[in-house]
Amino acid sequence: MSTRAPAVQARQLIKTYPGEVTALSGMDLTVEAGTVFGLLGPNGAGKSTTVKILTTLARPDSGTATVAGHDVLRHPDRVRRAIGVVAQKSGADPVATGRENLQLQGRLYGLKGAALRRRVDELLARFHLTDAAGRQVKGYSGGMQRRLDVALGLVHRPEVLFLDEPTTGLDPEARTAMWDEIARLAGDEGLTILLTTHYLEEADRLAGHIAIVDRGRVVVEGTPDALKGELRGDAVHVELRHPVGEAGRTLLTGALTALPGVYEALLDGRRISVRAEDGAAAVPALLAALERAGVAVSAATVARPSLDDVYLRYAGRRYGEAEAAAAVSAGGSDDLALTGGTR
Amino acid sequence: MSINALTQTWYMTQRQLTAVLRQPAYVVMMLIQPAIWLFLFGNLFKEVVELGGFGTTSYLDYLVPGIVVMSALSSNMWAGMGTLEEIERGTLNRFLTTPVGRGALMNANVVQQALTTAVQSLLIILLGKLGGADYPGGAAGLLVLVVAASLLGTVFGAFSNALGMLVRQRESIIGINTFLLLPLTFLSSAFMAPSQMPGWMRTIADYNPLNWAMVAGRSAMSDNPDWSVVLTRSGALLALAVTAVWLSIRTFRAYQRSV
Numbered sequence: 001m002s003t004r005a006p007a008v009q010a011r012q013l014i015k016t017y018p019g020e021v022t023a024l025s026g027m028d029l030t031v032e033a034g035t036v037f038g039l040l041g042p043n044g045a046g047k048s049t050t051v052k053i054l055t056t057l058a059r060p061d062s063g064t065a066t067v068a069g070h071d072v073l074r075h076p077d078r079v080r081r082a083i084g085v086v087a088q089k090s091g092a093d094p095v096a097t098g099r100e101n102l103q104l105q106g107r108l109y110g111l112k113g114a115a116l117r118r119r120v121d122e123l124l125a126r127f128h129l130t131d132a133a134g135r136q137v138k139g140y141s142g143g144m145q146r147r148l149d150v151a152l153g154l155v156h157r158p159e160v161l162f163l164d165e166p167t168t169g170l171d172p173e174a175r176t177a178m179w180d181e182i183a184r185l186a187g188d189e190g191l192t193i194l195l196t197t198h199y200l201e202e203a204d205r206l207a208g209h210i211a212i213v214d215r216g217r218v219v220v221e222g223t224p225d226a227l228k229g230e231l232r233g234d235a236v237h238v239e240l241r242h243p244v245g246e247a248g249r250t251l252l253t254g255a256l257t258a259l260p261g262v263y264e265a266l267l268d269g270r271r272i273s274v275r276a277e278d279g280a281a282a283v284p285a286l287l288a289a290l291e292r293a294g295v296a297v298s299a300a301t302v303a304r305p306s307l308d309d310v311y312l313r314y315a316g317r318r319y320g321e322a323e324a325a326a327a328v329s330a331g332g333s334d335d336l337a338l339t340g341g342t343r
Numbered sequence: 344m345s346i347n348a349l350t351q352t353w354y355m356t357q358r359q360l361t362a363v364l365r366q367p368a369y370v371v372m373m374l375i376q377p378a379i380w381l382f383l384f385g386n387l388f389k390e391v392v393e394l395g396g397f398g399t400t401s402y403l404d405y406l407v408p409g410i411v412v413m414s415a416l417s418s419n420m421w422a423g424m425g426t427l428e429e430i431e432r433g434t435l436n437r438f439l440t441t442p443v444g445r446g447a448l449m450n451a452n453v454v455q456q457a458l459t460t461a462v463q464s465l466l467i468i469l470l471g472k473l474g475g476a477d478y479p480g481g482a483a484g485l486l487v488l489v490v491a492a493s494l495l496g497t498v499f500g501a502f503s504n505a506l507g508m509l510v511r512q513r514e515s516i517i518g519i520n521t522f523l524l525l526p527l528t529f530l531s532s533a534f535m536a537p538s539q540m541p542g543w544m545r546t547i548a549d550y551n552p553l554n555w556a557m558v559a560g561r562s563a564m565s566d567n568p569d570w571s572v573v574l575t576r577s578g579a580l581l582a583l584a585v586t587a588v589w590l591s592i593r594t595f596r597a598y599q600r601s602v
Contacts, residue, residue: 018601055440058602077442085440091493094357100358104512107354108441138363152437 004033005069007160007192008054013063015049015216023049024060031158031194036186038207039196040307042322045225046216047196048088050162054194055085068159081109084153086162088168090145091152094138098129098148101137102155109156123151127181143174150181161185163195167202182206200307200319210307213320214315220278224307231305231313232263234279238272241296252293259285268318273309278317348444355443355451356458363459373459377414377467381406381474384534396538398565404478407471408488408560411464411532412553415492417524418463419456419500420571423516427453430511436602447593453497453505460496464489479565487573488560494580495556501587507595527553532561555580 008031013236015024017323024046035041039047052058056068056076092101102120106112111119114192123278124130132140148164153161165184167175186193199204203210203225211221218225223248244252256265261277262285266287276282279302290297309321363369385403393577397405429435468485472478476483506516530547531554537545548554559576562569 050600057436057439058598059600080440080442083440085437087433087436087440089431089436091433091437093362093434095362096358100361104354104358105441108351108443110442213520227475 004067006030006223006326007033007035008037008065008067009195010050010054010065013050013053013065014061015046015053015058015060018032020232022216024053024063027063027213029065029211029218031160031192033192034190035209036193036195036207038183038203038210039194039213040198040203040207040210040311041084041196041199041213042198042319042325043323044325045196045198045213047213048164049216050213051087051162051196052086055083055162056080074302081156082159084156084317086149086153086156086161086163086166088165090149092137092145092148095136098140098144099124099133101148102151105152111156115265123154127151134257138301139313141174142170143177145335146170146174146178147181148203150178150185155187159190160192160194163193165196165198167197177207191308198323200311204307212311212314214311227310228305228307231262231309232274233275233277233305234282235303235309236274236279236282237301237303238268238286238290238297239272239299240290241272241298244295248293248295253294255293256291258287259289260287264313266312268321270320275305275309279303286342348447348494351443352450352454353449355438356454359451360458363455373414373418373463374466374517376417377410377463380410380413381467381470384410385474388534390481391535391539392589394536394539396536398536398561399477401475401477402534403471403474403476404507405536405561406534406565407468407476408557409531410471411467411488411492411497412531412560413533413558414463414467415460415496415551415556416499416527419496420503420520420524421458421516422452422500423503423505424506424513425522426504426507427511427516429515430598435442439599445595446592448586449595450498452591453588456500457493460493460579461489464492478564479566480568484560484568487563487577488556491556491559491577491580494577494584495552498552498580499586499589500586501591505591508598509593517533527551531553532557552580552583 008029010027010029013024013027016022027046027050029050039050041047049058053060054072056072057077059073062143067079070078070082072079094259096104099120104118106116106119126135127150129144129148129151132144138146140148150163150166163182166267167178170178181201182195185191186206195207199222202243208223209221210224210227213219222230244267253265253267256262256272256274261282262274263277264275266273274282274286283300283302287297287300308319315322370539385406389402390403392400392405399405468478468488503516507517530544532548532549533553537548540548555576559573559580
């Protein structure tokens with residue numbers, strides 16, 4: 001099974017947008033054929049730019065990439081035939097009907113006649129759009145539009161399917177439905193899916209392999225379980241009543257990591273994240289140490305490590321924090337500005 | 344390859360034409376506006392033919408080519424808005440990740456605009472006829488007018504598309520269009536015979552592409568066409584259209600670099 005060549009391979013991709021916005025700063029990526037690969041990171045981390053380069057929309061300043069065995073720079077046409085793209089923004093023609101959108105998309109890949117009609121009917125049925133097939137897309141709900149987008153990406157039975165933030169902007173119900181749909185796609189014979197998301201839960205749930213992206217490069221990758229497993233022990237989160245100043249910070253984390261069974265302590269704002277061999281056993285000692293340091297605690301929780309912890313560990317900041325930073329620095333790059341705007 | 348490119352162009356043109364037809368408000372506006380111009384200006388300036396130099400005794404005869412060309416300008420100069428919308432909606436990017444040729448995408452714009460302009464022009468000609476206008480040049484004359492108007496539409500449609508892709512702001516398109524529409528129209532022979540214009544205005548009009556289309560159309564539509572005038576003006580329009588389309592294809596590449 002893994003004897004096939006990688007479906008996607010990117011080496012040292014660098015891309016800077018006008019106005020000095022560095023979108024990619026050395027992106028390396030290998031996606032094995034037939035897998036679901038999740039590119040996880042906050043808005044502005046470089047996920048969309050990576051997808052744009054891999055789908056031949058944008059050109060990197062330097063670096064190389066192949067998709068389905070074809071070089072994206074030298075043979076963009078071959079790449080385009082091999083891929084299906086579901087971009088962040090719908091892209092379906094609002095005044096055309098669902099069926100017309102699918103028919104045109106199929107024709108662009110050379111499908112015609114009965115084969116085209118069959119394929120379109122099949123996709124409409126599969127994505128529960130048969131009843132709405134004759135209606136203009138502008139009347140579709142968000143979930144219906146998104147399903148149509150995925151159907152558009154699949155018309156020509158691509159080898160590699162790119163799903164860029166497939167559930168952003170969907171209500172919880174539509175999101176769950178989309179997750180089920182993607183999970184079913186993953187079962188399709190030989191289809192490779194590259195999925196980008198800024199939802200930790202989504203990556204955890206759908207992807208067999210995850211790469212965490214921060215500031216334009218991959219900071220760590222592996223299976224969700226392996227990534228979580230690498231964080232030995234449990235996570236203990238302590239909420240403080242007041243933020244700790246810069247000076248007290250090093251002192252406090254130093255005191256905490258000195259405790260037996262505590263591997264690591266990270267403090268940001270009013271929140272302390274501790275990794276400990278046995279979370280429950282560490283809590284009394286932690287609280288005592290904090291009390292000695294004169295720091296008031298408002299809550300403490302013990303949890304199995306989550307992807308959020310993985311992110312914190314490798315990107316050096318909390319997920320929400322990175323998202324907020326991205327929202328502030330948004331602008332210049334289309335990528336940043338638009339994702340910032342949809343939040 | 345070229346057969347394929349033609350088929351693709353046709354698919355994309357079909358899509359655009361369907362979109363135009365499904366916006367009845369747009370189609371109605373495209374017809375009502377010229378009808379209003381014909382009626383208003385036709386009545387307002389009715390008597391000016393008596394000043395002479397119009398080459399006809401009915402002002403409506405003189406006005407129809409002016410309104411046809413003016414409408415070609417005003418309906419095509421907004422093309423960039425559509426392009427901008429397609430960029431914002433992600434439709435353009437969707438097509439760019441399929442094997443469809445870049446030329447087919449651009450040419451579809453041109454073909455759709457030219458066809459729409461031709462239909463609009465024919466309908467204005469028909470309206471004029473209903474209002475009592477006379478076209479002594481016959482079918483050949485009308486054909487020249489329609490082709491000239493479509494070429495002019497292509498010029499401004501392509502410029503507008505280029506503008507939309509470069510500046511990506513509705514406000515800029517609106518600003519430039521409102522700035523251009525009236526001066527371009529009034530610095531031409533749309534409503535007034537050149538011999539009645541101040542000298543400096545006539546000089547400017549000579550360099551105004553709108554005027555080229557009107558002059559070519561009017562000459563071909565007269566009972567005694569001056570074909571050298573028709574050919575030079577149409578040739579200049581064609582050259583300008585080719586340049587504008589070439590330019591818009593260049594900005595298309597610039598757009599892709601900025602994605």
